[in-house]
Amino acid sequence: MSGGWLGRTAILLLTALVTVVPASADSPGSELERLPDADHTFTSPDGQVRVEQYxxxxxxxxxxxxFWTFDGKHQNAALLNRDEDSDLAGYPAGFRFSRNSQWLVRMQKLGAGYHTLFLYRRTGDQFSPATPKPLGDMAWDYFFNQPLSRKMHRKSRDRDSLNHVQVHLVQGMDDNYAGMRKHWPDSRYIVLTLSFDSQGEDKPLPWIEDWRCVFDTKTGQFSIPTDFADHNAKAVEFPDRSRR
Known part of the structure; x- marks a missing residue:
């Protein structure tokens, strides 16, 4: 009789333990290895959210x-790249928080000479995509609606004709670009640079290197400040056809 009683008690205790542990807790899982803190962990300015890479x-x-986010107690894990075509990226990434900790930019390498950006918006202690597609893709859409791009072919015969397509974040997001002598509203604007080359074509077209634009997180629109004009004019490169 005592053995049966102990058995029933053990079953009841195990059942109670199961009910207090989430059945499907969101976490990286044992099959993933966390990358070293020093180079691959990023904490928000307010100290309430951190990004870890696995x-x-x-x-x-x-x-x-x-890429996973956690709150300050290393709880409430959430997969940052859950809503993409694949929740597994081919390369590690860099991250930058806005000064008010409400925005997060992911700087993602795509391959040799290829790079893009993703933008996330904070809700509580988690982040979700802030744009309908990668911020880098939206920046290219904006560029190819500019008069400057009329002599540049984004696609050729239904194929991408641009080489080494890159969108990068300009340093200064964490201090509202004070180093650029800007006095913008706190954490509203994000400065990006775009670059590509098309020298592999039979008749090389102009290309750009470090062409700048600004994304407004409030309106979701891009613009080019007037004081970027000189810089952008120098960012356009023309092939030397005399060598051909």
């Missing part, structure tokens, strides 16, 4: 990556 082997030579 990876696992894809095959013998390559690894894939996930």
């Amino acid at each position: 990876s696992k082997k894809k095959d013998e030579y390559d690894r894939v990556y996930q």
